[in-house]
């Protein structure tokens with residue numbers, strides 16, 4: 001296990017996660033504001049998880065934490081972190097299965113990852129979110145992220161224009177909030 005919280009285990013993905021992972025990634029509501037292709041077949045899910053298994057949580061590039069609920073041992077979703085070389089900056093993303101939203105699990109997982117990243121020297125973390133994705137924006141603001149900028153983008157997979165909002169959080173602000 002990589003990170004432990006009151007209700008959750010954040011760990012590497014494992015082969016047994018394939019069905020649950022494919023199911024929430026294939027849910028149109030979960031995928032609505034994400035750039036991935038869906039539905040995701042079990043075969044493609046397996047390929048993705050094998051790729052995730054090769055990545056390093058402490059190194060540069062993307063790492064995906066599998067988020068498991070301790071109470072029932074089920075996979076709830078994931079938190080993705082993209083570290084820049086040097087480890088001072090990172091981007092974060094998150095997804096939960098639809099029936100696991102609304103319990104504070106995503107906030108609990110993201111806070112735990114932030115604590116870990118800041119402990120390892122991270123100075124700034126950013127997150128991008130579609131302007132229509134209110135649940136995601138609510139989560140970011142709840143944690144302490146601040147709105148930074150907005151830009152229009154064309155999402156090729158969905159063949160639509162939208163605005164993406166960029167949010168950021170500094171390590172200094174996070175440390176004050178985390179103590180408080």
Ligand SMILES: CC(C)(COP(=O)(O)OP(=O)(O)OC[C@H]1O[C@@H](n2cnc3c(N)ncnc32)[C@H](O)[C@@H]1OP(=O)(O)O)[C@@H](O)C(=O)NCCC(=O)NCCS
Nearest residue numbers: 030094095096101102103104105106107128129135136139
């Ligand atoms: C974005 C996403 C992860 C947010 O999930 P979430 O469950 O709403 O987020 P949180 O963990 O912060 O939970 C907060 C909600 O749980 C409720 N809650 C219930 N019990 C709680 C508890 N014990 N502790 C904290 N919150 C609790 C809160 O009141 C809040 O509800 P509200 O937003 O209706 O006010 C989720 O909507 C998702 O996976 N969306 C699809 C993927 C996606 O778009 N990802 C973001 C891309 S930028």
